[in-house]
Structure formats: C-alpha cells, structure tokens
Amino acid sequence: MKNLLLLLVVVSACFGLTGCWNKVELTDWGFVQAASLDQESNGSIRLTAHIYKPGRPSASGENTSSGKSFIDIGANGPSLLGSSSLIASELGRRLQWSHIRVLLISEELAKSRNIAELLEFFMRNPQTRSNINVMVTQGSAMDYLKIKPFIENTMGQQLLEIGRVSSSYSGRAVVTTLKNVLITSMEEVSTLSFPYLRLRPKPNPSVIMNGLAVMGAPSGRVFAIIPRANTPTVLMLKNQFNRGTLTIPCKGSAENKKASKDSFEITRLRTHITPVITRNDELSLRIGIQIEGTITELVCNDVSTATEVNEYLKRIRDTVSNDVSDTLRLLQKEQADIIGVGNSICRMHNRTWKRWGPDWPRRFAETTFSVDVKVVLLNTGTITGKKT
Amino acid sequence: MERKDKDKLDTLQMTCLMIAYTTGSSIVFIPNSISEVARSTSWLSMLISFSYGIIVLFCVLYLHRAHNGVSLIEYSRSLIGNVLTYFLSLPLILMLFFSLPGVVAGIGEFLSSVMMTETPGFVFDSLIFMIAAFTVRSGVKVMARMFVLLVGIMLALTLLVLLMAIPNYDPLYLLPFFSNGIRPVLHGAFISAGFPFGEIFLFSMVFPFVRGNGKMASVKSMYLAYGLSGSVLLLSVVCNLMAFGPATGTLKYSLYSLASVIQIADFIQRIEAIVVIALITGSFMKACIFLFILNQIMVKLLGLKDENTLVYPISLVSLMLSLTMFRTPAEFTKQVYTLWPFTVIFIGGAILFLLAVISLFKQKNRTSSAKG
Amino acid sequence: MSDQRTSRPDDSRLTVDGSQNLTAMKAIFDHCEDIAFDEWTFGDRFEHNVFTVHCGTLVKDRNKNHLSSTLLDASRSLAANEQLTPEFIGHYFHNQGMTSQPFKLSNSLTETADLVLEGFIALFFDGWNHSICYYTRGIEKRAVMESIGEPVVQGPREGTNESLSTNLGMIRQRVKTPKLKVEVITAGSSLKTKIAYLYLQDATDPELLLEFRSRIQGIEEYEVLGTSYVEDWIEDSSYSPFPQYRYTERTDNAASALLDGKILVLTDNSPMILICPSLFVDFFGTSEDYYVRTVFASLIRLLRLFAFFIALVLPSLYIALSTYHPELIPTVLLLTILDSREGIPFPAFFEALAMEVSFELLREAGIRLPRPVGSAVSIVGALVIGQAAITAQIASPIMVIIVALTGIASFAIPHYDMAIALRIVRFPLMIAAGILGGFGLMIGFLLILLHLTRLHTLGQPYLSSLAPIKFRNFRDIFVRFPLRHLLVSPRNRKLMKIRQKGS
Numbered sequence A: 001m002k003n004l005l006l007l008l009v010v011v012s013a014c015f016g017l018t019g020c021w022n023k024v025e026l027t028d029w030g031f032v033q034a035a036s037l038d039q040e041s042n043g044s045i046r047l048t049a050h051i052y053k054p055g056r057p058s059a060s061g062e063n064t065s066s067g068k069s070f071i072d073i074g075a076n077g078p079s080l081l082g083s084s085s086l087i088a089s090e091l092g093r094r095l096q097w098s099h100i101r102v103l104l105i106s107e108e109l110a111k112s113r114n115i116a117e118l119l120e121f122f123m124r125n126p127q128t129r130s131n132i133n134v135m136v137t138q139g140s141a142m143d144y145l146k147i148k149p150f151i152e153n154t155m156g157q158q159l160l161e162i163g164r165v166s167s168s169y170s171g172r173a174v175v176t177t178l179k180n181v182l183i184t185s186m187e188e189v190s191t192l193s194f195p196y197l198r199l200r201p202k203p204n205p206s207v208i209m210n211g212l213a214v215m216g217a218p219s220g221r222v223f224a225i226i227p228r229a230n231t232p233t234v235l236m237l238k239n240q241f242n243r244g245t246l247t248i249p250c251k252g253s254a255e256n257k258k259a260s261k262d263s264f265e266i267t268r269l270r271t272h273i274t275p276v277i278t279r280n281d282e283l284s285l286r287i288g289i290q291i292e293g294t295i296t297e298l299v300c301n302d303v304s305t306a307t308e309v310n311e312y313l314k315r316i317r318d319t320v321s322n323d324v325s326d327t328l329r330l331l332q333k334e335q336a337d338i339i340g341v342g343n344s345i346c347r348m349h350n351r352t353w354k355r356w357g358p359d360w361p362r363r364f365a366e367t368t369f370s371v372d373v374k375v376v377l378l379n380t381g382t383i384t385g386k387k388t
Numbered sequence B: 001m002e003r004k005d006k007d008k009l010d011t012l013q014m015t016c017l018m019i020a021y022t023t024g025s026s027i028v029f030i031p032n033s034i035s036e037v038a039r040s041t042s043w044l045s046m047l048i049s050f051s052y053g054i055i056v057l058f059c060v061l062y063l064h065r066a067h068n069g070v071s072l073i074e075y076s077r078s079l080i081g082n083v084l085t086y087f088l089s090l091p092l093i094l095m096l097f098f099s100l101p102g103v104v105a106g107i108g109e110f111l112s113s114v115m116m117t118e119t120p121g122f123v124f125d126s127l128i129f130m131i132a133a134f135t136v137r138s139g140v141k142v143m144a145r146m147f148v149l150l151v152g153i154m155l156a157l158t159l160l161v162l163l164m165a166i167p168n169y170d171p172l173y174l175l176p177f178f179s180n181g182i183r184p185v186l187h188g189a190f191i192s193a194g195f196p197f198g199e200i201f202l203f204s205m206v207f208p209f210v211r212g213n214g215k216m217a218s219v220k221s222m223y224l225a226y227g228l229s230g231s232v233l234l235l236s237v238v239c240n241l242m243a244f245g246p247a248t249g250t251l252k253y254s255l256y257s258l259a260s261v262i263q264i265a266d267f268i269q270r271i272e273a274i275v276v277i278a279l280i281t282g283s284f285m286k287a288c289i290f291l292f293i294l295n296q297i298m299v300k301l302l303g304l305k306d307e308n309t310l311v312y313p314i315s316l317v318s319l320m321l322s323l324t325m326f327r328t329p330a331e332f333t334k335q336v337y338t339l340w341p342f343t344v345i346f347i348g349g350a351i352l353f354l355l356a357v358i359s360l361f362k363q364k365n366r367t368s369s370a371k372g
Numbered sequence C: 001m002s003d004q005r006t007s008r009p010d011d012s013r014l015t016v017d018g019s020q021n022l023t024a025m026k027a028i029f030d031h032c033e034d035i036a037f038d039e040w041t042f043g044d045r046f047e048h049n050v051f052t053v054h055c056g057t058l059v060k061d062r063n064k065n066h067l068s069s070t071l072l073d074a075s076r077s078l079a080a081n082e083q084l085t086p087e088f089i090g091h092y093f094h095n096q097g098m099t100s101q102p103f104k105l106s107n108s109l110t111e112t113a114d115l116v117l118e119g120f121i122a123l124f125f126d127g128w129n130h131s132i133c134y135y136t137r138g139i140e141k142r143a144v145m146e147s148i149g150e151p152v153v154q155g156p157r158e159g160t161n162e163s164l165s166t167n168l169g170m171i172r173q174r175v176k177t178p179k180l181k182v183e184v185i186t187a188g189s190s191l192k193t194k195i196a197y198l199y200l201q202d203a204t205d206p207e208l209l210l211e212f213r214s215r216i217q218g219i220e221e222y223e224v225l226g227t228s229y230v231e232d233w234i235e236d237s238s239y240s241p242f243p244q245y246r247y248t249e250r251t252d253n254a255a256s257a258l259l260d261g262k263i264l265v266l267t268d269n270s271p272m273i274l275i276c277p278s279l280f281v282d283f284f285g286t287s288e289d290y291y292v293r294t295v296f297a298s299l300i301r302l303l304r305l306f307a308f309f310i311a312l313v314l315p316s317l318y319i320a321l322s323t324y325h326p327e328l329i330p331t332v333l334l335l336t337i338l339d340s341r342e343g344i345p346f347p348a349f350f351e352a353l354a355m356e357v358s359f360e361l362l363r364e365a366g367i368r369l370p371r372p373v374g375s376a377v378s379i380v381g382a383l384v385i386g387q388a389a390i391t392a393q394i395a396s397p398i399m400v401i402i403v404a405l406t407g408i409a410s411f412a413i414p415h416y417d418m419a420i421a422l423r424i425v426r427f428p429l430m431i432a433a434g435i436l437g438g439f440g441l442m443i444g445f446l447l448i449l450l451h452l453t454r455l456h457t458l459g460q461p462y463l464s465s466l467a468p469i470k471f472r473n474f475r476d477i478f479v480r481f482p483l484r485h486l487l488v489s490p491r492n493r494k495l496m497k498i499r500q501k502g503s
Helices: A002-017 A080-091 A107-112 A120-124 A142-146 A155-170 A178-186 A228-237 A306-334 A341-348 A350-365 B011-023 B032-066 B072-080 B082-114 B121-137 B140-164 B183-194 B197-205 B219-250 B254-260 B272-302 B311-324 B329-371 C018-028 C066-076 C086-094 C109-118 C164-174 C206-216 C227-234 C251-259 C280-284 C294-324 C331-341 C348-368 C371-391 C397-411 C416-454 C471-476 C493-502
Strands: A029-039 A045-052 A070-075 A094-096 A102-106 A133-137 A192-200 A206-216 A221-226 A244-249 A261-277 A283-297 A368-379 C035-042 C048-055 C103-106 C120-125 C131-135 C180-187 C193-200 C246-248 C263-267 C273-276
Touching (some): A029 A155, A029 C331, A045 A142, A070 A080, A070 A142, A102 A155, A107 A133, A107 A206, A142 A192, A155 A192, A155 A244, A178 A192, A192 A221, A221 A228, A244 A306, A261 A306, A261 A341, A283 A306, A283 A341, A283 A350, A306 A350, A341 A350, B011 B197, B032 B072, B032 B197, B032 B219, B032 B329, B072 B082, B072 B272, B072 B329, B082 B272, B082 B311, B121 B140, B121 B311, B140 B219, B140 C416, B183 B197, B197 B272, B254 B272, B272 C416, C018 C048, C066 C086, C109 C131, C164 C180, C164 C251, C193 C206, C206 C227, C227 C273, C246 C251, C294 C348, C294 C397, C294 C416, C348 C397, C371 C397
Parallel strands (some): A029 A094, A029 A102, A102 A133, A283 A368
Antiparallel strands (some): A244 A261, C048 C120, C120 C131, C246 C273
C-alpha cells in the first residue's frame, strides 16, 4: 500500500512540476523547406525562409484551393539566428529547420564571404541534418524560391530533385551537402564545388543547372565558375559520373555546330587518377577512364562490323580525351583542384605533401597529365547497328 | 549473509554486465576526443588502450581466482590490513562519485543539446537516477536479467546503424597514418585508457557475484566479452573515421551524426531515434553498474547487513553532483578527458597492481613455506 | 435444541430413536422447503420405521428406490428364518455388506445434513443410530460445448462446464496416467466449494508444488466463489497489471499445460481452469498453434508479437513524435500529417487520450449489448463516430487510424488478461510520452521492463526464457519448431529425464 501511495505522489509531482518544455504542437511550427542567403546592399545578409503552408484537411470531400502551398518570408537580421527569429515573429510560428531540403546562396554573397562561416548556423543547429543540399545561384537567390514548382509542393523539394536527377542521370551536377562543407573545410585542400543554378524567365519560370561554382581555401569564397559544358567532364574526373550522354560529332565536322552528331549513353564510368612524382620533384597525373555504354543515336556511320565498332570506339575515346584535357586545362587555369588530387597526395605520399602543401595551387597549375580512355560497347539499342 | 551459489549470476549474465559496463556510455562519445588529437590514426590509439585494459582485466581475474571470489575490499583487507584499506578505498569512492554523476550528466547533456533543447538537464538526470536506484535496489540478479536483454538491443541497434551507413564510408579517410608522428596517437591512447577501457578495474567489486566462488566456469568468456566490447568500439571509431574523415573530431556525438546521414532508398532516413535508444540504454546500464559498485564498496567497508540502505542517499548525492559538477562544457572536457584518465591509470590501476603484486608475493611465500 | 450449525460434528450424534432423529433433521432444515422428508415402514407387521431425507432440487432421479434396494441387499444375507430388523441392517452395513450402490455411513447429524446438501439421499432406520447415504445427485448442468472466449478454426471444441466432476473427467480422458494427481480442498463454511488442483507428478517441479501448497493453505476459511478467487489468493502481486496465471476453458489447453509441468486449479461451479504458474511468454501461444503447420504457426506468433508492440506503443509513439520530435518523421509523411492536423483544436495528447477513452467505452458497452443488436451497433457505430469526428474536425484522420490499429492489435492477443494488461499500461505510457516525449517513452519502457523482471509467479521469474535467457526455450516462444523437436523438449523435458533415469 505504501508503494502505491508513493507512486501516486511521484506521478502527481510529475504532472505538477514538469513544464513540458519541449512540447510544441505540430501546428505551432513553421516547417522550412528551403532557405536562401542574399547579400544586401549595405553588406548585411538577408535570410529568406521558404515555409510550407498546410492545406485545409479535405475530409469534407471538397478539393482544397489551388493556392500556393508555400510562403516566403525574408528578414534582415544581425546574424542568421537573429534573422530566423525575425521571420518567426512575422509568421507567428517558430521555425523548424529539420526538414529543410536546399540552401541557396547567391553568387554575389558566395564570392564575397566565407561560405563555411555562412553555413555555421546550419551546421551547429541540432535541428538541421547534415544532408542538406547547398547550391549557388546566379543572381539573387530569393527569386528562385518565388517561382511556382511544376509538380512538387514546394520549390525546396523541386530543387532537391533537380539536383538529384541531374547528378544521377545526366551527369550535370554535383550533390554537395553540409556534411561535405564541414569535412572539406577541415581537409588539407579545401576546394569544393557547388551546383550553379540559373533562372530562365521565359516561357515559364524554371531553374536549370548551369555548371559548377568552386569555393576554395583559405578564403572560403567562390572564385571560379565552371561552365555547363565542362561539368560532365569534371564529374568524370571526380569519379562521380553515374549515367549520362556523350555527344560525338561525326568525323571531320567537329567545328560545324549544325552537323548531326551521334550520341552514346554512358551507363558506367570509372576513373582512376594516379599521381606520379617525377624525379625532379614534379607531379604528373595518369588518368585512366573506363566507360561502358550503349548507343542511343546513330547517324554518322554504321556500327556493325568489328572494324566499324573499333572506329566508333576510337571516336569516343578521342572525344573524351579531348574533353578531359580541355577541362583540366581550364581547372588549372583557375587553380581549382576540385578533383581531389591534393588530398590524395596528402594521404598516399604524406611526406611529399608536407613539402608541397603550402603552394599547392601553383603546383596544380603546372601539373602534366596523360589520359587513357577505354570504352566498352554494351549494345546498340533496339535497332541494329546500321545507321538510319 | 552469504549468498547461495545458485543465487549468483551465471556466465552469460556476467559477460553482458561487462559489455554494458565497457560499451555503455562510451558508445556515445567515442571517438570525439580521441580523433581530435589523433585524427586518422585514432583506431590505433584504441588498440593500444584496449591492450592496457586487457592487462587490467587479467589482474582483476587473477585476484578474483586467488582470493576465492571475494570482492576488492575484502581481499585488500586480508592483504594490507583494515586501516590501509579504508585509506585506499577513499580515492576509489571519490572516483566513483565523479564517474557516476559524469555518466548521467553526459547523457543529460546529450539529450538536451541534440533532441530536446529546451528541457532543463535536471529532468533527464533525476529520472535516470530514479530508475537506476530502483534497479539497483531490486538486486543484482534482477539487474543482470534485465541487462542481458538491454545489451542485446544496444549492440544490435549499434551494429545496424554501422551497417546501414556503409554507402557513406570512404576508406581513404583512414589515411594518412601518423600525419603528426606518434605523440598524438599516444595521447589518444591515454584518453581512451581512462574512458572506457581502464575502468574495468572497478569490476572487481562485481565479480564476486558470479557463480563458482573464485573458480569461474569460463574465464575465457570474460576475455571474449571484453574483446567484443572493444571491437564494437573500435568498429565504431573506424566507421566514423571513414564517414567523416578529418571532421570527426569536431562532431561531439559521432554515432548520432552517423545515424543522421544514413539515407537508403529515399524512405529510410532520420533514424537517429534508433541511436538515441541505444545510447540512453547504454548509459543507463553503465550508471546502474556504477551505482551498484559504489553501493557495494560502501556496504563492504561499513559492514552493513541490508545492502539497499545506502542506494537512495547515494543516488541523491550523485544527482546533486551531476547538476553542479560541470559548469561549462570546457570543464566537462577537461575533467573527463584529461583528469579522469590520469586518475584511472595512476590511481585505480596503481591500487590494483599493488594488490596484485602483494597477492603474488603472499602466494609465493605460502607455497615456499608449504614446501620448506 | 442445540444450535446444530455451530456445534462441531462430534457433538451432534444420531440416536437410536428414530423420531428424535427426525425432529433433529427437521430442525436443521427448518424453512428449507426443497428438502423432502419421506417416512416409510417395513417388516411383516410394518413395525419398523424408516425415513428418508433428500434435497428435491438436487436429485433428479427419484424413481430409483434406494430404500427397497437396501432392504433387498440386506435380506439376501438373511438366514432362512430370520427377520429383517434395523439391527440386522445396521450389522450388515457395518460389515460392509455388498450393496448395489456405494454408500456412506454417518452417525453425525451435521455430516448427514452436509451430505444431503451434496445431493445424497439419507436413510434413517428407527433403532439404528447411523444413517445410510447414497449418491443421487443429478441436477441439470450446461452441456459441453465450445468455449466462447477461445474459438479455434481447426481443433477440438470441448470446453469445460460448471461441474467439477465433468471437467475432471474430461481431463482424465486426455491424460491417462496414474501420475496425474488430483488433490481436493473444500473451502468456505457456507459455500463449501471444492477446489481441486492437478499436476503431473514427474513433470512438475517439486519446489513449485511446495510453493503452491504453502500458498493455498488457509483458503479453507474463505468463501471461494470461483477460480479467480483462488488466483487472487495465491498470486504474487495483486497490484501488478500483468496477469501471473492463465485461464482456459479448453481441456486440450489444460492437458498441454499439465505436460509442461504446470499446476491446474479447478473449482466446482466454475468452468475456468487456472493454470499456474504462467510466464510472460506463455501468453503468446494458443493451443491452435499446434494444430496448424509450423511455418504458419511461427509467422502468426511473430504477428502476435508485433501486435503486442503496436497495441502498447503506437498512440504514445504518435504523441511523442508529433509533439516533441517532428524532425524524426520523414518529410513526405510529415507534410501529409500537417495537412490533416491543421484546424484541429486539441493538442495531440488530448486528442489521443480522448479517442482512446472513447474506444474503451465502446468496447465496454459492446460487451453488454444484447447479441442481435450488439455487433451491428459496435461496427457501424465505430465507423460513424470515427467519420463524424473527422468531418467535425475534432479528430484528425491519422489519429482515428492509430486508435483503430491499436484496438485491432489488442484483439490479436489471444489471452484476455494480457490484453487487459496492455490496455492498462498503454495509458501511463501515453502520459509519459505526453510529458517528456521520446525520453519519457524510454523511461516508461525501462520501468515496465524493470517491473516485469522483478515480478515472480509462484516463485519463478515472470520473464523466464527471456530473462534469465534460455535459448533452448526459444524454439517455442516466438516461432514454433516442428513438433518432433518440441515433443522431446522443453515440454516433456522432465518426464524424459526421469524416464531416462529410470530405464
């Protein structure tokens, strides 16, 4: 009996003394789906939160209104936490950051501030997860959140999906998350690339991937933009190219933009970059690429006999080698080691790295390289290898 | 009152207690502080401190066998006398009054910094102490029975998380070795020898409760259990290194962060809850065992008949300590990762080795006098 | 006239005087209109008096003339010229002369009165101070039919009824060994209920038996109406929500429990058989598991385990996740829940509590509704109420789904007592989740686990096979191995051991 009384006292104490501090109803949160950071004219940062607006429950059978299912609220506070509390007071609900999909940073801001510092708030916040995608936008980032998504509920989801599909199926984008930012900021060579977005206003406002924005140490700012044409090759070099299409111009018409081109779909691509330290303490890279794929468009030549197949494969090899050389030279010109050569040397040849570390960008710019491509043709699709 | 042999724990239960004790709260914090200093070679630090732990375990088991299964206090009484025992057990009691609140404060801090940020810490601490006190008061058999199940759950969840995170691993993050020489590795070994591997010396208060009166049914399984917990911790360190690379040292709760990056097939995400369950369970078990050990030391020192008298007072005092001991996170770091390893190795380890050496000499004298 | 009821049986002896006996018996059964007194005479000149006492409502077959058969049996030993006198009859019966029916002799008024109330017919001969009692009970009892609470799809449908002898007989029919021991205690001075406990000698742990016997002592003074009274008397912890003993009304269940070494308790006038001790893991199996095939039985057991957790945890999990940990819900699900919860006036905790309580009300009401109306009202009513609540936006659809799932899951638990335990424990868990979210839920679980580990049933740890863990027993807990593995061990483990020792 005594135990029962004790239990009752304890239980009533639990009721009376606890304040249920963390108890927040679902309807009291504003769930942020995407956020954007912009540079204001006076140098401060504007945080815009893209918040999900729940529809009315459709229990009565009527369809919910066709209004927007999100709200954008921006604020200009002294710090990101300050901005978020300003947004919360404007919305009337506290902000819940745990379901945020995408963080957009405008190009202007990314070029003038250290990105890792900017994102500190998000990395330290216990609510956020480290797999939030970070993207750099051309122009003001706020505008990207205002447009109406095609199918998804919110722009945040749409941008995330764009990034995912582009990276997995067309090789046109990297996926960079907060975790990558955190880890890269601690690496020896802290160069990181972000997807670079462009807003196309007509006919319907939409967002397209337009290359890569490269951020580097020690400033942590974006210092180079890799154009869209070179992005697939960069992905190949980073060994992050999953699937994608390769367009091969017909022989002799490489310069003619209007000529027909074959296209080859790559289903598997593996790259091995081996750094070779030459005798006079210089670096040379041996790049080996293995490609497997299928023919998707065949207009230039037939590919039915063994010689024709070899010809075709040679054309692919040449195209890829040229692309790789061009892109690498571009990277070297920008001194942007986003393919991880520096980190690889740090790991494998630690003592050499201790000597080379300080002026790595210069050394990277002077590196020589050799490219070796191997291609395997899997099949020709549902039509035989005769050109149409 | 002597326990009957069948009222004691069997081998499986004792091994589970040991796993709970070693892996319990450390699975939360490993390898944060170690990778801060030793970076990518943290796993080597773990191996070094694990071997130190094996040596300590060997001494503990030797003393257990040599004195027919009585506890640390009792055989130190017979080896060095009553007065010196009181003297030597004072640092032990103080150590336990640090580590018990430390464990609970750690888990309280984890919960309030990660999951429930507005809840004050005393709520978590007091509830854990309350349940720990209830569990210890129910007796060691009930505790062991419960812990077999809880250890299974904890290990299963941990391994599940480590398995599911496989897409995130990049083995290259384990290089470079020895980027800064051997000293950081030794520093890391020093830290992990304090927490968790060196604390096994306190288990000499728990071994009396296993069946056999000194002749344990399977000494090998004790080593195996210790090895299992060591491997789980080592695996956790390696996996965290592979997933986070150089950033491992900046993440305060590595296993939790690992669980948060798991994303499989677009719908298995946000499974941090699994890790939180494992962590709370582990810390709870460790707190119970610490409370039990402290209670046993006091009971054996003071010669109390009812073993449950002091449980509530000790819990209350520890609760107060856990709320006031660490004023800032910096103090927590310094005390747990610098002062505590020193105490465990040089005081706890010293006491144990001293007793072992004296015991060895006494054995030799006894055999030589029996022969001669 | 002395007060016959409070005096001890030795004090109230029958006398040789028949009329005094008659007066005494009539005084005992004063105002008992259903006790019939018949007076007879026999002898050549009708000089000997006899009267019979029997309880008219208990005795079915009144045509059997026990009196004449008594006289006939006794007169067979008469010599040629002897007359039949009461002294001779007394002599005959004292020497255990053969009669056509078994008889009891008594020379105590209270004992005879008790026997009459048991359904015996008592013959009093004038001139003899004993009474002869024959067993004639034959009251209507419920027919042996299927137990309502434990239906099976395949398997025997023999259920117990209220008669102790019928039930014992049905069990004896299944367990045909003299090792099945039956011990009977009579409890209560007004009810005089017979409590029988059965056990299989070599299968039951002797310590268990000792513990049981020491606990059941002292019950003789209490009025025991049914088996549940016995349960309350011998259980370890009356305050725990978890049942420590199982009930069954099926004889095949009882027989298999006997094989497992359990002790059965049966009471007269109650069909429920108490199986003691009953461990936590026993509540997840039914006898039907052994009548279907291995794979199916294993999957169904796993489903029951799943149902157990759902019934226990689902509402609390919903409260904890939606109120304290929205970050743990996958985003797409979260947005759906948000859409449905917008506009609901109550916080999640109160909504859950209100829906759960109304479900419990529906359930209790459904038990007492008359059969033709009952099922229609409960099903349609639940649907209508659920739908109306959603339309009025008092409850969100997701809450209704959760409550419905929880209710269905708790019906999947085969034993009623365990389902009740779940219903009880669910509410404190909901409160704990409502106060401290996921942490509160964990604390609740740890407390429940601690309680279950501490609980003992008849001296055995309640969570035996799980804690302390015995892997050998896992063959029959969450899965069911093929019977040829199970019939050897653990079921008949002790029997096999003893047989091996013996042979």
